[in-house]
Amino acid sequence: MAGGIAAYKAVEVLRGLTESGHDVTVVPTAAALRFVGTATWEALSGKAVHDTVWDQAQLVAHVRLGQQADLVVVVPATADLLARATHGVAGDLLTNVLLTARCPVLLAPAMHTEMWLHPATQRNVLDLRGRGVVVLEPGAGRLTGADSGPGRLPEPRQILEAIADLLRRRPSNDLAGRSVVVSAGGTREPLDPVRFIGNNSSGRQGVELARTAVSRGASVTLVAANLDVDPPAGVTLVRVGTAAELHAAMVEQASAADVVVMAAAVADFRPDAQAGSKIKKESAEATLRIELVQTVDVLAGLVRARTGVRPVIVGFAAETAADASELLAIGRGKLARKGCDLLVVNDVGRAVVFGAADNEVLILASDGSVTQLPRRSKAAVADGCWDAVVRLLADR
Secondary structure (H helix, E strand, O other), X not given: OOOOOOHHHXXXXXXXXXXXXXXXXXXXXXXXXXXXXXXXXXXXXXXXXXXOOOOOHHHOHHHHHHHHOOOEEEEEEOHHHHHHHHHOOOOOHHHHHHHHOOOOEEEEEOOOHHHHHOHHHHHHHHHHHHOOOEEOOOEEEEOOOOOEEEEEOOOHHHHHHHHHHHHHOOOOOOOOOOEEEEEEOEOOEEOOOOOEEOOOOOOHHHHHHXXXXXXXXXXXXXXXXXXXXXXOOOEEEEEOOOHHHHHHHHHHHHOOOOEEEEOOEOOOEEEOOOOOOOOOOOOOOOOOOOOEEEOOOHHHHHHHHOEOOEOEEEEEEEEOOOOHHHHHHHHHHHHHHHOOOEEEEEEOOOOOOOOOOEEXXXXXXXXXXXXXXXXXXXXXXXXXXXXXXXXHHHOO
């Protein structure tokens, strides 16, 4: 870890890793030890802490640590650390480890807003990501003192989720340099100030698509409707509520994207009029009739607005079908109507999908090919979807 006030949060990251059974070696900079002392790191890791290249010189630790690691994580990664990592400066044990690591590297930045937004830092982040280093987007919020803005270290839980995703599967940076927009969650169409028309989407599949895209090197914007799960670390978050808000955000974000994934569950209908005050139940026999009108077709609109072959557009379809052949027919019909490049179809009638940790899908391509992903974790489903996207990107 580098020397920043957010080093205290790295304690929780270390605890989470060791409690999950991981063997962790802590490599702090001298500045980091001014914030959290050696005794804390040794007590939680169960291992001696070394911070200079002269420690254990006979073991050539400054080379061995990087060579033997399965993953290198820097929490927090300061502006100074990002600059040194970019340019291969190896003035301490930590930067030596970064130079010798042949495993995935994850950096969790934390710094003041002005430092994060400085052109030099942004250029360094771009270079690191281009080399396959996973650099998380910092959060926005209260910083040191009265300052507030982007630059806040992602929460330890989010960092641990990003670590788990990198360790879960084969290392890959096949989305490095790509700009990705993912929508997630369910839209809500207000009836009055307290009621709405919505759906059962938790947003979990969209969140996993965003998380795995980050760990595969992409720069990710997550357009989030109503989520039952927390957004992942490393994304630029855009909050929306209704189908109209989602449409506006997706059109804006898609203009500069390489890939757009419409995983959000968009309400097909909304009330024709929204009451300005709560609709009262006047009597026990009272009934209510609601006039509904169609909402905007976000996916079809994105396809119509596309110029050329970019961005690659991926749609999602939650359907009910009597059997697999009917599901395939429904999916192919929708793919033809929407005009997207890929359509990910799942049957929400035969198994619990909304809010579940796993899923099974068909990935239909505009060239007629079909990829079936049997039931697996939604993170693994996300990787299967990105595999299909990467194949399309290679041909364009």
